[in-house]
Amino acid sequence: MSDRLTPTTADEVRDCVAWAVSANQPLEVVGLGSKRGIGRPVQASRMLDLSGVSGIVAYEPEELVLTVRAGTSLAEVSDALSQAGQEFAFEPMDHSVLLGSEGGAGTVGGLLAANLAGPRRIKAGAARDHVLGIAAVSGRGEIFKAGGRVVKNVTGYDLARGLAGSWGTLAVSTEMTFKVLPAGETTTTVVVHGLDDETAVRAMAAALGSSADVSGAAHLPAETAGSAGPVAGPATLLRLEGFAPSVLARTQALTTLLEVFGEIDTLDADRSAALWRDIRDCRPFAGSTSDPVWRVSVAPTSGPPVLRDMIGRRPARGFYDWGGGLVWIATGPEDDAGAAELRRSIAAHGGGHATLVRGSDALRTSVPVFEPEPGPLAALSARLKAQFDPTGILNPGRMRAGL
Amino acid sequence: MSGVAMPRPSEETLERRAAIVAALRAIVPNEGVIADDLEMRAYESDGLTAYRQLPLVVVLPETVDQVSRILAYCHANDVKVVPRGAGTSLSGGALPLADGVLLSMMKFNRVLDIDYDNRTATVQPGVTNLAVTQAVQHRGFYYAPDPSSQIACSIGGNVAENSGGVHCLKYGLTTNNVLGIEMVLMTGEVVRFGGQHLDSGGYDMLALAVGSEGLLGVVTEVTVRILKAPETARALLIGFHSSEEAGACVAEVIGAGIIPAGMEMMDRPAILAAEDFVQAGYPRDAEALLIVELDGPAIEVDHLISDIEGRARNNGAFHIRISTSEEERAKFWAGRKAAFPAVGRISPDYYCMDGTIPRKSLPLVLRRMRELSEHYGLRVANVFHAGDGNLHPLILYDANKDGELQRAEDFGSDILRLCVEVGGCLTGEHGVGVEKRDLMPSMFDEDDLKQQQRVKCAFDDKHLLNPGKVFPVLHRCAELGRMHVHAGALPFPDIPRF
Missing domain, CATH: 3.30.70.2740 (Alpha-Beta Plaits)
Incomplete structure (x- = not known):
């Protein structure tokens, strides 16, 4: 990268973008760079570095809202929240574990641009479900805001939520307001041992369909179990969080419900925390290998057949989160890293999407990193991009050619 | 009719009315097209009854293909379209236009699929909010968002308005509970956003569509997540001598990390009106009344109720009752739920x-x-x-x-x-x-509103869907699309670059 622009205010961000448009200099938009390795490699002459647009603007724990500048590190925000016993309930993933990237858990702007969500997604939603308002600079070099600072707000289009998962291709966010929530007082994990994938998904469906209020439901097949936290063999994991007496009562109820599936034990709060952090960060596929990793979102019961299809056709391993609905798959880089087969299988099992979260530059250039869209939807996406960023100045091509 | 001006009806469209009605009849046969003034009266307003307008014609399609053909025809012929669900909008979202086709989705009234393993229900948009819960409650499930009009309001309308309800504090709004929709664009193209899986593989079109007030497309199918009903629910009824005390109590409960299933407040005039109407047992001498509902395992609910009771007393509560039965809990809520009609009586x-x-x-x-x-x-x-x-x-x-x-x-x-x-x-x-x-400019400046309208342009570049709603000034998409580039040198050259 030949040149790096380092604005510190929203006005300076606007000036940078306006200049880039007039000078026809595409920008790669980055925070701390933790997720630079995701998406098609961006062809940009300059880097727009937002890490200087940082700081917590307002945090009122009793209002359950936090306003923060986009370049603020997630680490700083998490510290502030935990001092008040609160958290981002959507449990944002730390990509540096899987990608070996710098920048730790990245910035709050990156968190929204990637629409992060961890195991608690099934109960609490993703970043998209917690963002309340945004200030941003469009690819037109104009500052705009949307949403607000209150939880309940239907005034105008939900552009704050609409920018979630747009990977910096529509606008550069400069400030955002999030809903924050109290962290659970304690945590326990109920472990069911020895289940095959299908049975595990059935057990998780039973748990998630009970009134136990499960806040994490993952299954580690034998091949991946040892690499995440203190469990071995095929392990089906169900997390319970909340007030201590409630967690105890729900642990008992869940144990009774799941006894028919297999041998059960429980993990205490500390071991639970470590285990779910590893699942959140895809620790089983971290480390020395640089094998491509897919993140697949499907209906929970479609998780096992999709993974089986992949394993049947090429060397691959995987594990499940979100009750089976999130499948992490590691495979070799040969051919297209299984992209076409995987996407055919997803379509055949009710639909969903696969994202190549880890892969070499060459692979990410040749394989669609994000799920290809059918004609009318792809055209709509292109029109949306053109409305926000008509000259394609922001992260050009990151989501697909032209987007 | 009061002060809000609607776009001037197009004389040219009004003159073509007979041809438009005939074209719609070719798409939707028989009683699916209503062109008689008397019969169209039923559609002249929604829940905001101060505003009334007869539409050009009413059409009630029954299939996605019909919706697609209607919109494609209107797009090709520059005819405006106002989509309508159950017509319970309190903001005039379904107010007809004199030169616009009113597209009622109420014949889309079937539950298509219930999938307990994946905890989803897929329904047509005309299904009422309550009917979704009714379709799954025999298995102990429910659909969480519960707007007070839930007996009548449609899921399609809930998507258009991003409806809430008393339980959205804990369980979220419509946008947090909808997994996928099928939508017909103004061109007649059919698109799907989301499905039974979570989140989007591309732009989050679902986020833009929910709450778009019928300006982006017509929803023809909705997949929502369903939840297992909590084991128990109990409520506290708490009377205070001032709204300050009640407000302080609310802040303290939330600050203590408790997110109740519902937390409602009423002031004295509302308390008296409700009490006179349904005799819910509210304290008539209270200046502010809180109803706090907790749900979950019995042991958790009991634990939190005693915690909140203590906080209420510390904040000056003089009247506290705790429900001991479902009947009593329902009675606590009866006054709140009847608050609007109760006020209607006085x-x-x-x-x-x-x-x-x-x-x-x-x-x-x-x-x-x-x-x-x-x-x-x-x-x-x-x-x-x-x-x-x-x-x-x-x-x-x-x-x-x-x-x-x-x-x-x-x-x-x-x-x-x-x-x-x-x-x-x-x-x-x-x-x-x-x-x-017309109050939008008090919250958003010109650039904010223009960027919102550019989203509209990506979906409906002729402004044919529900024009006159949401935006005080309609800018033509060609005008919004122009770039005003300030030619320039690199900004703030003094800032260090690496």
């Missing part, structure tokens, strides 16, 4: 507002509202989703008295401006529609 007309404020601003906003009440000479009763700061002031007026409707609307506008001034917003769950359209 006044010929009332006007329901819907701003949201930061919780801490409640005492200030209530005090200012009392001053405004005196200024306008109109009474106001307040019901309030206290947990999430969503206010529903009910302004009492008599439409038969000269100028009272206008005064009520002016009073309402002042309240909403006040909500924005203290850091809140114009509408928490009822939508902008026509009602709050």
Whole structure:
């Protein structure tokens, strides 16, 4: 990268973008760079570095809202929240574990641009479900805001939520307001041992369909179990969080419900925390290998057949989160890293999407990193991009050619 | 009809009415097209009854293909379209246009699929909110968002308005509970956003579509997540001598890390009206009443109830009752749920507002509202989703008295401006529609509104879907698309670059 622009205010961000448009200099938009390795490699002459647009603007724990500048590190925000016993309930993933990237858990702007969500997604939603308002600079070099600072707000289009998962291709966010929530007082994990994938998904469906209020439901097949936290063999994991007496009562109820599936034990709060952090960060596929990793979102019961299809056709391993609905798959880089087969299988099992979260530059250039869209939807996406960023100045091509 | 101006009907379209009706009849046979003035009366307004307008023609398609062909025809022939669900909008979102086709989706009334293993229900948009819960409750499941009109309002309308309800404090709004939709664009193209899986593989079109008030497309199918009903639910009824005390209690409960399933507040006029109407057992001498509902395992509910009871006493509560049965819990809620009709009994007309404020601003906003009440000479009763700061002031007026409707609307506008001034917003769950359209500039500047309209341009570049709603000024998409580039040198060259 030949040149790096380092604005510190929203006005300076606007000036940078306006200049880039007039000078026809595409920008790669980055925070701390933790997720630079995701998406098609961006062809940009300059880097727009937002890490200087940082700081917590307002945090009122009793209002359950936090306003923060986009370049603020997630680490700083998490510290502030935990001092008040609160958290981002959507449990944002730390990509540096899987990608070996710098920048730790990245910035709050990156968190929204990637629409992060961890195991608690099934109960609490993703970043998209917690963002309340945004200030941003469009690819037109104009500052705009949307949403607000209150939880309940239907005034105008939900552009704050609409920018979630747009990977910096529509606008550069400069400030955002999030809903924050109290962290659970304690945590326990109920472990069911020895289940095959299908049975595990059935057990998780039973748990998630009970009134136990499960806040994490993952299954580690034998091949991946040892690499995440203190469990071995095929392990089906169900997390319970909340007030201590409630967690105890729900642990008992869940144990009774799941006894028919297999041998059960429980993990205490500390071991639970470590285990779910590893699942959140895809620790089983971290480390020395640089094998491509897919993140697949499907209906929970479609998780096992999709993974089986992949394993049947090429060397691959995987594990499940979100009750089976999130499948992490590691495979070799040969051919297209299984992209076409995987996407055919997803379509055949009710639909969903696969994202190549880890892969070499060459692979990410040749394989669609994000799920290809059918004609009318792809055209709509292109029109949306053109409305926000008509000259394609922001992260050009990151989501697909032209987007 | 009061002050909000709608786009001038196109004479040219009005002249083509017979041809348009004939074209629609070729797509939807028999009684699916209504062109008779008397029969069209049923569609002349929605829940915001102060505004009425007969549509050009009403069409009630039954298939996605028909919706697609209707929209494609209207697109090709530059005819405006106003989509309508059950017609319960409180902001005039479904107000017809004289030169627009009114597209009713109420024949799309089937539950298509219930999948307990994946905890989803897929329904057509005309299915009522309550019917979704009714379809799954025999297995102990329910659909969480519960707007007070849930008996009548449709899921398609809930998607259009991003509806809330008393339980959204803990369980989220429509946008947090919808997994996927099928939508027909103005061109007639059919697209799907989401499905039974979570999140989007590309842009989050679902986020843009939910709450778009019928301006982006017509929803033809909705997949929602269903939840297992909690094991128990109990409620506290808490009376305070001042709204300040009640507000402090709410802040303390939330600050202690408790998110109740519902937390509602009523002020004295609302308490008295409700009590006179349904005898719910509310303390008549309270200035503010809180209803707090907890749900979950019995042991958790008991634990939290005693915790909240203590906090309420510390904040000056003089009247505390805790439900010991489902009947008693229902009775606590009866007065709150009947608050609107109860107020309807004590006044010929009332006007329901819907701003949201930061919780801490409640005492200030209530005090200012009392001053405004005196200024306008109109009474106001307040019901309030206290947990999430969503206010529903009910302004009492008599439409038969000269100028009272206008005064009520002016009073309402002042309240909403006040909500924005203290850091809140114009509408928490009822939508902008026509009602709050002209107040949008109090919350958003020109560039904000233009960027929102550019989203509209990506979906409907001819502005044919529900024009006249949400945006005070309609800019042509060609105009919005122009770039105003400031030629320039690299900005702030003094800043170090690497």
